[in-house]
Amino acid sequence: xxxxxxxxxxxxxxxxxxxxxxxxxxxxxxxxxxxxxxxxxxxxxxxxxxxxxxxxxxxxxxxxxxxxxxxxxxxxxxxxxxxxxxxxxxxxxxxxxxxxxxxxxxxxxxxxxxxxxxxxxxxxxxxxxxxxxxxxxxxxxxxxxxxxxxxxxxxxxxxxxxxxxxxxxxxxxxxxxxxxxxxxxxxxxxxxxxxxxxxxxxxxxxxxxxxxxxxxxxxxxxxxxxxxxxxxxxxxxxxxxxxxxxxxxxxxxxxxxxxxxxxxxxxxxxxxxxxxxxxxxxxxxxxxxxxxxxxxxxxxxxxxxxxxxxxxxxxxxxxxxxxxxxxxxxxxxxxxxxxxxxxxxxxxxxxxxxxxxxxxxxxxxxxxxxxxxxxxxxxxxxxxxxxxxxxxxxxxxxxxxxxxxxxxxxxxxxxxxxxxxxxxxxxxxxx
Numbered sequence: 001x002x003x004x005x006x007x008x009x010x011x012x013x014x015x016x017x018x019x020x021x022x023x024x025x026x027x028x029x030x031x032x033x034x035x036x037x038x039x040x041x042x043x044x045x046x047x048x049x050x051x052x053x054x055x056x057x058x059x060x061x062x063x064x065x066x067x068x069x070x071x072x073x074x075x076x077x078x079x080x081x082x083x084x085x086x087x088x089x090x091x092x093x094x095x096x097x098x099x100x101x102x103x104x105x106x107x108x109x110x111x112x113x114x115x116x117x118x119x120x121x122x123x124x125x126x127x128x129x130x131x132x133x134x135x136x137x138x139x140x141x142x143x144x145x146x147x148x149x150x151x152x153x154x155x156x157x158x159x160x161x162x163x164x165x166x167x168x169x170x171x172x173x174x175x176x177x178x179x180x181x182x183x184x185x186x187x188x189x190x191x192x193x194x195x196x197x198x199x200x201x202x203x204x205x206x207x208x209x210x211x212x213x214x215x216x217x218x219x220x221x222x223x224x225x226x227x228x229x230x231x232x233x234x235x236x237x238x239x240x241x242x243x244x245x246x247x248x249x250x251x252x253x254x255x256x257x258x259x260x261x262x263x264x265x266x267x268x269x270x271x272x273x274x275x276x277x278x279x280x281x282x283x284x285x286x287x288x289x290x291x292x293x294x295x296x297x298x299x300x301x302x303x304x305x306x307x308x309x310x311x312x313x314x315x316x317x318x319x320x321x322x323x324x325x326x327x328x329x330x331x332x333x334x335x336x337x338x339x340x341x342x343x344x345x346x347x348x349x350x351x352x353x354x355x356x357x358x359x360x361x362x363x364x365x366x367x368x369x370x371x372x373x374x375x376x377x378x379x380x381x382x383x384x385x386x387x388x389x390x391x392x393x394x395x396x397x398x399x400x401x402x403x404x405x406x407x408x409x410x411x412x413x414x415x416x417x418x419x420x421x422x423x424x425x426x427x428x429x430x431x
Contacts, residue, residue, distance in 0.1 A: 061155060061160070064131050065217065067151045070092070296375075300319065359371075
């Protein structure tokens with residue numbers, strides 16, 4: 001009898017070993033699916049960058065400023081051949097003047113652009129700018145200012161412009177051009193600085209993708225931003241809007257920043273967030289992939305114990321393969337149809353396939369129904385975890401504990417040393 005028990009234990013051990021090897025193989029397969037997911041995400045990001053770059057990229061601008069040319073002249077003593085000479089030297093540059101007050105009213109219209117099966121939102125619109133300057137020419141005897149050739153300008157990429165704006169300064173229009181100031185090209189116009197008080201008005205046509213950002217450069221700044229995009233993001237900037245509204249027509253946000261003209265870089269703006277980050281959801285889904293291997297295998301093993309059936313390791317392997325192919329199916333479908341529909345299609349396909357397979361192998365329809373119920377619970381849990389990102393860890397902890405507790409409860413009376421005594425022939429039991 002002792003030898004027979006040892007043989008039974010040895011047989012169970014070998015089977016568990018085979019199942020463990022199958023699980024390892026399936027985890028390797030799951031890792032390959034994750035690699036495919038990473039590759040698809042890389043293609044998506046590449047396509048997204050191409051769309052964003054063709055639309056001018058992230059829009060970031062600063063200004064307006066006034067650059068006043070100056071020439072500084074001074075005498076310097078120079079010694080040569082033991083003699084002292086006086087040499088006149090000159091230095092040219094710009095005196096930069098910040099605005100006292102800037103009011104920007106921007107209206108942005110969004111549009112979805114696609115490359116192949118991938119898409120990315122871009123925006124186009126206008127920015128009405130009102131700015132006031134109150135500059136006093138410094139009283140420096142050794143410095144001469146060229147007030148007739150001062151340049152009023154904005155720091156903005158030319159790829160972000162959709163027009164050649166006209167600068168209206170003190171009710172007079174000036175044509176704009178690109179100027180090289182401060183080691184970069186800027187949008188500006190030559191404007192004579194004839195008075196201390198200067199009022200600038202202009203309408204700039206702008207475009208970009210992913211983010212609209214304005215860098216604060218005045219003592220007082222007001223930004224009003226309207227758009228039809230329904231998923232704005234206001235974090236990641238120096239200031240949140242003072243007030244904002246978001247509805248089915250888009251969003252409206254207002255910033256008022258005082259004492260913002262400092263040496264510290266500060267910005268305000270909005271990010272155009274995509275409502276559903278598909279690949280982030282898919283990555284989160286595959287993190288739970290091991291459950292779709294372990295839980296079905298535990299159920300099959302319990303079937304063998306309680307339903308008095310015998311399953312071959314090949315049955316475990318094929319069932320596991322169908323379970324992990326759910327994630328590949330989810331990836332393939334969700335790139336073409338909505339994620340929820342893809343998830344439901346993949347879940348029904350994988351769950352029903354494995355359930356019917358077990359029913360056919362065991363010749364017991366009831367076991368197939370139980371398997372269907374298990375998959376329904378498993379897929380429902382994963383779906384809720386994907387939808388409730390903030391509570392995913394909480395759900396996961398309780399779910400794992402619940403499974404462990406359930407298995408402990410239903411197997412509490414099993415004598416693992418005599419696991420198959422009830423299935424042994426009568427003569428064997430009497431020996």
